[in-house]
Amino acid sequence: MIKVENHILDILQLHEYGMAIGQSLDYRESCDLFIKLLLKRKNLNAAWILEKKDENYQSTYAIPLGQKTVVDADSVIQVTRDIEESTIVKRTDLISSISPLNLEEGMVAIFNLQDQGYLFLYSKKDNISEKDLAQLRPVIKKFSVNLKACKAFRQQQQLLHSLEIQNQELSDYAHMVSHDLKSPLRSIDTLTTWLQEDYASKLDESGNKQIISIRNSVEKMDTLISGILEYSTIGKTHIEAYPVDLNLLVKDILSLIEVPDHIAINTAILPTIIGDKYRLQQLFQNLIGNAVAYNDKPEGKIVVGAQEKGAFWEFYIQDNGKGIPDPYFKKIFKVFEKLETSETSTGIGLSIVKKIVEMYQGKIWLESEESVGTTFYFTLAKNSHGAT
Amino acid sequence: MLISTTNIDEIITAISAHVNDNAVLISVGEHTEIDIKEFVGALQQSGLEFMGGLFPRVIHGNTVLEKGIVINTLNNLETLFLVENISTKEYTIPEITFKENQPYSLFTYVDGLTSNISHYLSELYENYGMQTNYFGGGAGSLSLEQQPCVFCNKGIYQDAAVVAVMNMASNIGVRHGWKKVGGPFIVTKSEGNIIKEINWKNPFQVYKEVVEEHSGLIFTEDNFFDIAKGYPFGILKEDAECIVRDPLMTNENGELVCVGELEENMLVDILNGNNDSLIDAAQKAAEASVQKATAPRKAIIIDCISRILFLEDSFEQELNAITETIHGSYPDLSIGGALTLGEISSYGEGFLEFYNKTTVVGLFE
Numbered sequence: 001m002i003k004v005e006n007h008i009l010d011i012l013q014l015h016e017y018g019m020a021i022g023q024s025l026d027y028r029e030s031c032d033l034f035i036k037l038l039l040k041r042k043n044l045n046a047a048w049i050l051e052k053k054d055e056n057y058q059s060t061y062a063i064p065l066g067q068k069t070v071v072d073a074d075s076v077i078q079v080t081r082d083i084e085e086s087t088i089v090k091r092t093d094l095i096s097s098i099s100p101l102n103l104e105e106g107m108v109a110i111f112n113l114q115d116q117g118y119l120f121l122y123s124k125k126d127n128i129s130e131k132d133l134a135q136l137r138p139v140i141k142k143f144s145v146n147l148k149a150c151k152a153f154r155q156q157q158q159l160l161h162s163l164e165i166q167n168q169e170l171s172d173y174a175h176m177v178s179h180d181l182k183s184p185l186r187s188i189d190t191l192t193t194w195l196q197e198d199y200a201s202k203l204d205e206s207g208n209k210q211i212i213s214i215r216n217s218v219e220k221m222d223t224l225i226s227g228i229l230e231y232s233t234i235g236k237t238h239i240e241a242y243p244v245d246l247n248l249l250v251k252d253i254l255s256l257i258e259v260p261d262h263i264a265i266n267t268a269i270l271p272t273i274i275g276d277k278y279r280l281q282q283l284f285q286n287l288i289g290n291a292v293a294y295n296d297k298p299e300g301k302i303v304v305g306a307q308e309k310g311a312f313w314e315f316y317i318q319d320n321g322k323g324i325p326d327p328y329f330k331k332i333f334k335v336f337e338k339l340e341t342s343e344t345s346t347g348i349g350l351s352i353v354k355k356i357v358e359m360y361q362g363k364i365w366l367e368s369e370e371s372v373g374t375t376f377y378f379t380l381a382k383n384s385h386g387a388t
Numbered sequence: 389m390l391i392s393t394t395n396i397d398e399i400i401t402a403i404s405a406h407v408n409d410n411a412v413l414i415s416v417g418e419h420t421e422i423d424i425k426e427f428v429g430a431l432q433q434s435g436l437e438f439m440g441g442l443f444p445r446v447i448h449g450n451t452v453l454e455k456g457i458v459i460n461t462l463n464n465l466e467t468l469f470l471v472e473n474i475s476t477k478e479y480t481i482p483e484i485t486f487k488e489n490q491p492y493s494l495f496t497y498v499d500g501l502t503s504n505i506s507h508y509l510s511e512l513y514e515n516y517g518m519q520t521n522y523f524g525g526g527a528g529s530l531s532l533e534q535q536p537c538v539f540c541n542k543g544i545y546q547d548a549a550v551v552a553v554m555n556m557a558s559n560i561g562v563r564h565g566w567k568k569v570g571g572p573f574i575v576t577k578s579e580g581n582i583i584k585e586i587n588w589k590n591p592f593q594v595y596k597e598v599v600e601e602h603s604g605l606i607f608t609e610d611n612f613f614d615i616a617k618g619y620p621f622g623i624l625k626e627d628a629e630c631i632v633r634d635p636l637m638t639n640e641n642g643e644l645v646c647v648g649e650l651e652e653n654m655l656v657d658i659l660n661g662n663n664d665s666l667i668d669a670a671q672k673a674a675e676a677s678v679q680k681a682t683a684p685r686k687a688i689i690i691d692c693i694s695r696i697l698f699l700e701d702s703f704e705q706e707l708n709a710i711t712e713t714i715h716g717s718y719p720d721l722s723i724g725g726a727l728t729l730g731e732i733s734s735y736g737e738g739f740l741e742f743y744n745k746t747t748v749v750g751l752f753e
Contacts, residue, residue, distance in 0.1 A: 009624070012572055012655050019653040036510060039739040043627045045518055064517025101517065102488070123738075124518075127627045 010135065013041070017139045022146050025153040030146050031061040035119075039063065042132065044123045046101050050076055051117030059100040060117065066100035079110070080118055086111045086133045086140070091122070109133060113144040174232035178225045185225070189218045227348035230282075231335065234355045239276040241385035246270035246284070249277065250304055253285045259292055263300030270306050271313055275360065275386040283356045284317075286349040287376050291319035312362065312379040323370035333364065353378075360384045389722070390448040391457040394421045396430045403459055404436060411462040411552065413495065413688075414440030414539075415726040418529050419454040424536075428544045439468055439550040441497035441527030442537040444693045447725035450711050452696065452703065458724040460686055463752075464555040466492070470542050471549045475503045481515040484553055491557035492520035493752060498549035500526020500729030501534040503580050505742050506649045508549060509732060513740040521558045522740050523750045525690040525728030532636075557753040559684070561676030562733050564632050564661075564746040565669025566620060570598035571657030578652050583621075583635075583644040586656075592642040595619075595635070598658045612637055617698050620745050621646065624655040632659065634694050634744040647694075647744050648730055663702045666695060670706045670747040674713035677749045684751035687714050689725030692745045696727055710749060721751075 020034045035047045048062040050071065057076045059069040075098050079089075088109050089095065096103045099120065106124040109132065113119055119140060121128065196211050203211070247270045254265060265288070273280075284304075291302045303318045324332065333354040335347065357364045361381035368374035391402050399422070403412055414431075416424065424442060431438050439462075446458045462468075471479050486492055494516065498505055505526070512522065527537040536544040573594060577585035586594040596607055599619045607615060613636065622630030633656070634647040650656070670691070677687075689710060696703040711723055731743040733750075 009572055009655070012574060013624075013626075015574065016653045016655055036739070040741065041625055043625060043738045045738050063514060065514050066517070102519075104518075125627075 014135065014139060016041070017136070018142065021139065021143050022149075025150050027147065027150040027154065028061065030143075030150050032063070034143050034146075035061070035063055038121065038136075042121075042123075043125075043127060044121050045106070046103070046122040048100055048120050049113070049117050050098060050120070057098070057117065062100045064101060069098070069100040071098045076118070080112065083110055083112050083118070085137055088128055088130065088133060095120075109136075111136070111140045113140070113147065116144045116147040119143075171232060174229055178229040181225050182222065185218055185222055189215065189222075192218070224348065227352065228335075231348055231352050231355065234279070234352065235359050239279070239386060241274050241276060243272050244275055244277045244280055245272045246280070246306070249281055250284055250288070253281060253288055257285065257289055257292060260300070262298060263292055263295055263302060265292075265302040265304065268303070268305035270304070270315075271308075273313060273380060273382070275380075275384075279356050279359070279386060283353055283378075286353045287317045290349065291317055291321060291374075291376075295319055295321040297321065309379065311383065312381055314377060314379045316375050316377045318373065318375040320373035323372050324366065324368040324374050325370055326368075329366055329368070356386075359386045389459050389724070390446075390453070391459065392455075396422060396427055399427065399457060400430050400434045400436075403431075403438075404434065406459060407436070407461045411437035411439070411465040411468060413460040413462050413552065414438055415446045415458045415460075415724065416440060416442050417446045417453050417455050417457070418442050418444055420456060424539075425544060428539045431539075432541060432543070437462075437465065437468055437541060439495075439497065439538075439540040439552050441525075441539070441550070441726070442529070442535075443525075443527055443726040443728055444530035445696070445727040447689050447691065447707065447723070447727065449723050450704075450707055452707065452727065458726070460688060460722075460724050462495070462552050462554055463685065466553045466555050468540060468550070468552045470540050470545065471508065471551065472545060473547060474498065474505065474508050474549060475547050477504055477507055479511075481511050484516065486516070486519040487555070490555055491753075492553060493556045493558040493750075494520045494522050494524075494551060494553045496522070496524035496549050496551045496732060497527045497538045498524065498730075498732070499534065499537055499546050500528040500647075501532060501537075502547045503649070505730065509740040509742055512551075513734075516553075520553060521560060521750075522732060522734055523558060523560055523688070523690070523748065524732035525726060525748070526730030526732075526742075527726075528729045530693060554752075557682075559677045559680035559751045559753075560733050561673035561678075561749045562629075562731075562743070562746060563669035563673040563676070564629060564743070565665040565667070565672075566622060566630075566632055566659035566661040566745060567665060568622065568630075568657040569602045569619070569660045571622075572624060572655045573657070575650050575652060575654050575656055578650045581646045581649050582639070583646060583650055584641075590642050591644045592638050595644060595658065602658075602660060617694060618660055620659050620694075621650070622657040622659045623650070624657065628738075630657060630659070631741050631743055632745040634692075648742050661698070663699060663705070666699060667702070667706045667709050670695075670749075671709035671713055673747045673749045674710040677751045678713060678717045681718075681751040682753060684718055684721055684753050686752050687718075687721050687723045687725075688750045688752065689723065690728050690731045690733075690748040690750070691725065692731055692743070692747070693727040693729060694745050695747070698745075706747070710747070714749070714751070718751075 020037045023033055024030045049060050050057040051060045056070050091103050091106050095108055107128050109121040109128045111119040192211055192214050250267050297320050301320045306313055306315045333350050335351040354364050357378045361384040362379035364378040366376045389406050391399050445452050445454050448458050473479050536546045538548055538550045540550040573586045576588045583591040605615050616635045621633040624630050635644045637645045731746045731748045733748045734740045
């Protein structure tokens with residue numbers, strides 16, 4: 001009669017093996033934790049993993065360390081051809097040839113790790129049984145998933161690292177370009193100013209107009225470069241979040257921008273939100289500024305309002321301006337996409353707006369009817385604080 | 389060879405004469421009346437290549453000594469090196485080129501009172517694998533106060549190990565003779581050598597219940613080790629004797645402090661032994677090494693100091709059982725060794741382990 005205790009022991013051993021899996025997302029450490037335990041508990045001598053790489057197989061882990069091995073796929077296929085899950089075989093020269101270690105006589109248990117290759121367990125003695133295979137199969141399946149997770153995690157880390165570098169490079173590039181582009185612009189501006197001052201009387205009307213045109217273009221170019229720099233830095237710098245009363249913020253904006261007398265702006269009661277005042281001001285100023293700039297009615301009306309929507313605040317800026325044709329509803333939020341050719345528009349303002357809204361985990365969209373007016377809606381998450 | 393003199397010049401002369409141009413393994417009893425630093429300094433000046441350790445007691449033939457120096461020649465030495473910072477794991481095991489189809493033996497003495505010895509042994513096996521046999525023990529004082537206790541040509545160190553690798557065949561027998569009286573249990577929480585939970589419960593309560601029932605004794609405030617020395621833990625291992633861990637004391641949280649590390653989720657039994665089972669096991673360890681040997685030149689015994697604490701006067705019988713077995717086949721073979729704080733070898737040439745309360749017998753060819 002088999003003692004009950006032996007059954008318990010088998011189960012408890014599975015517990016120990018199972019608990020050694022998934023403790024790390026580092027490939028080598030995961031292998032060490034599980035495979036070294038197997039070697040100790042089952043009194044085995046060595047283990048290694050072969051994984052397919054291009055046309056060959058290479059050793060991705062070995063204990064003892066041995067030589068990093070690359071073996072041709074044919075040899076591995078010959079050994080592993082009929083192994084769906086696992087098998088035990090005697091050591092052969094062929095198996096030795098696909099091992100990173102020097103093997104003497106003995107037994108080799110082979111487990112199919114599917115996408116993760118094959119795990120080989122070697123013992124000099126005849127101490128691996130079919131029962132061992134049956135016991136280990138489920139835990140080794142779990143181990144295989146752990147290895148897959150390790151690789152995915154490593155790829156994710158590499159990707160993140162590469163993205164961080166690319167982001168930094170882009171940011172550096174934007175700074176460099178804007179600095180280098182602004183320097184000749186400043187020279188052109190200075191020279192045309194001198195030209196205007198010193199030679200105004202010597203130039204005819206057309207010449208003077210052309211100088212003014214050059215200076216306007218220079219100013220637009222300067223605004224455009226500043227906009228690109230602004231756009232590239234949003235979300236990349238650390239911000240201090242604090243409560244911002246949007247009623248005061250909009251009031252400040254209205255005192256800053258030039259609002260013609262024929263345009264009336266009504267502001268509903270707005271909430272106080274946690275965030276970065278500078279970015280929030282950019283957001284509201286760009287949208288209110290656009291509503292003012294593109295209003296063609298003799299009695300312009302602009303309404304700024306907000307309502308609570310669960311975890312978000314939803315804001316709207318409504319005008320009775322020119323309206324926006326349907327095909328532009330999404331395009332206008334892309335960098336350099338603009339509705340009409342204008343001397344003052346850079347095509348970057350709404351891109352900045354969208355980026356700021358996304359920093360607050362919100363969305364922006366619009367409703368519009370040509371000649372009737374436009375309403376821009378956007379949401380800001382209450383708990384986001386605009387942190388990146 | 390046993391050296392009894394305490395005159396350092398005489399000791400150096402005796403060692404030089406014994407080993408000629410070979411390297412030497414030196415085991416020093418901790419109560420030997422010499423200044424160990426002065427001794428190591430003199431060895432450094434002598435031109436000898438050496439490694440050694442300070443032990444609670446040393447073995448020479450049939451005798452166990454608190455005082456005395458036992459030396460063994462390290463023939464065909466390939467390399468001898470020091471590994472520092474065992475506890476912090478900040479070391480690199482040097483690369484060795486092993487010749488194919490040649491037997492090698494690695495001998496190591498490690499500070500038995502430092503932490504992360506299992507990691508050190510794992511690193512040794514990772515680097516040298518199946519290319520060599522492994523043999524050794526933990527050095528240190530029976531006072532259990534950590535102090536410089538392993539030495540080589542670089543000096544005397546604590547938290548370190550010394551290693552000699554020889555192009556030499558060896559045959560090793562390992563046994564302990566402790567038998568299960570309770571378990572299996574799961575070490576559900578541990579940290580280094582401290583068991584913090586067994587089966588999600590206070591470890592001392594679990595241990596106490598089994599041991600008091602089996603022994604008929606009651607734990608009091610000051611008798612833990614007196615009882616516990618007869619009830620070690622056994623880490624379960626398939627197809628071999630379990631690995632013994634010695635519970636040394638309880639701490640203020642009722643946790644069990646052991647000699648040697650225990651990892652979380654490992655399965656343990658509570659063991660007990662008697663004079664007969666331990667002596668029989670020691671004899672079997674000797675038999676295992678003798679059976680595999682062909683032409684041994686010396687025998688080295690690494691036996692746990694806690695076996696003598698348990699067996700007391702009967703330890704003489706254990707040592708006799710070993711020496712008689714060896715001399716039964718090789719009457720003139722010199723036998724030396726040490727009583728250590730932990731023993732090092734592998735069962736069946738498998739993964740390297742750190743044992744407690746175990747007898748390791750090595751015959752070197």
